Amino acid sequence: MNKKWKGRTLFFLLLAVLVAELFLCLGIGSVHLSYDAIYAAVKEGIFGPIPVMAPKQGPVHDIIWMLRMPRLLLAACTGAGLAACGVVMQAIVKNPLADPYILGVSSGASLGAAAAILLGLGTWLGTNFVGVAAFFGAFGVSLLVLIVANIRGTADPVRLLLAGMALSTACSAISSFIIYFANDKSGVQSVIFWLMGSFAGARWEMMAAIMLVTLLGVVFFWTQSSVLDLMLLGDAEAVTLGRNLKRYREVYLVLSSLVIGFLVYAAGMIGFVGLIVPHAVRFFTGAGHRALLPLASVTGSILMVGADALARSLIPRTEIPVGLIIALIGAPVFVYLIVKRNYSFGSRE
Template sequence: MPLPLVSAVLAAGLVLSLTLAVTIGPVDLSMRTVWQIAFAKLTGTSGNWTGAQENIVWMLRFPRVLLAAVVGGGLAAVGVAMQAVVRNPLADPYVLGISSGASVGAVLVLGTGAFGFFGIYAVSAGAFAGAVASFTLVFLIAVAGGQLSPLRLVLAGMACGYSLSGLTSLIVLTSENRELARNAMEWMLGSLGGASWSDLGLPSAVLLVGTLWLSLSGRALNALLVGDDTARTLGIDVGRLRVTLFIVLSLLTGVMVAVSGAIGFVGLVIPHVVRMLVGTDHRRVLPVSVLIGAIFLVWVDVVARMAFAPIELPVGVITALLGGPFFVWMLVAQRWKSRDAA
């Protein structure tokens, strides 16, 4: 199926998913009411609905489902590119320890009140600062021996990730704040609750620019996945490309984690699903992964807030419950496929 047609179908599916997700909640809303309110807010007109319905649609549900789409698309795009950069099918957006650094920053804010001048965005600011610090540390360790190789990247990311996770646990266990453990756990498992329109600007811009750049680099990613020697024969500066990709992917991951917490399995599972559907060419895989990742996380968030209502689960709990068994099934299916082919 041609890529434009696939993208158009998935884009329509994303719009439908966003609309249905906004209608689902303790207060039932029709799809017509949802889009009437959205159109009225965008054009400055008014209509026949209550003020409560308008607040629910425009101030509560729309920002949340849109943020879910942005974060899901961003994590899926990073997962696709990360697996090519480190040539490891088990790589995900957090393999470089970025989420561990973000967790340290978020927990410091939750426990000490640091970054208080950011107000309600203090936790996100602290998480992003931690992510940037972790990214810088991993980069310095990985390039200490000269060339930035996939193995050095993974090893540096794992070392920093484990160390920063230990630091997070130390802060939580030694804090006098009795609520810190619960708040830290909820953040580290990922949550989209409390999303507002102001949370969407930076992640959306980063997703748009980052995905566009990665899509234009699709040919280079294809070459990297085959091997550095092959990429060099095609005229690609492998060292420079890997450094640039590392920076772009780290910033993408840092921004997404800062606004949503560490939501796992999206960047690991979605790229494999997409490759099963459209092949391995990154020029096709990247845009399709963004759309499927967005749709996936929108519906995961619906399950997280409705499955045990009025209790709201962290989104990461649902992605783990769904992603783990699915990934195992996919590995078993590929094994049987390889056996049949033999």
């Protein structure tokens, strides 16, 4: 079996694993449901005459379609989006420690959320004003990174990385300042919980946009595989092949920030996925982004759905922030990958 068909086979195998995992996780929660009842409710929801978003069709239907299904789909989209953006960010800055939040996106989102919760900024935006403020914070800081990196120079990987670190530090300082002087204990607790990530707020009203943005983002970056491969080689080699990578970096950074902003809006801050998943998948695919991107996306979905199931089931009647689960899983896995393998960024030895 050649490398191309091996990658396709692995992709469809992981996709089957994801579908099976989604079905199994529908049975996990405070209310136990038999898998026969779950299968009947899923079948009725897909092929029945009544739309699945219509409530009060029975307790099993409402638990599955109104609560658990949108939550699991949001988890899958978040894992796929963060993993794909992690691959792209690592190529943009040529840094194996890069993840979707390295260029100030995390700190910008945190600043937006803190300002919304503790200062009431954006309350006129409606019930989801915290997520909206975090989205604009993440996206705005990403644009600011591009502006700073292009001042009196070219936005190469080093300048992007330094600008991102500087603005990230500034946003973190402002967020800490707001939290420190806020006389609102419940608000501070809300900020902390939001920064740890959760899928509890998943609703069908938001899922169409989240799924569309994530899918289009992953597909677009997959079509740019050859350019991402060139980024790992370096600017000098790319110029000899007739490609100027500066504009590509800027476009990819803005689009990645857009995808991350939507995910932050829906699920809060969840780290580590965009760091460990690309590294883990590279051991099986090598450096080529054409195979790496789709496999990393599906692997990220599998990891995130599993982490959400653990977050809901480890402690009875208590939901653990999913960011904590990811960190507890990701840290030892990342150490294992480093210790057990002779790892070189973007390659397999």
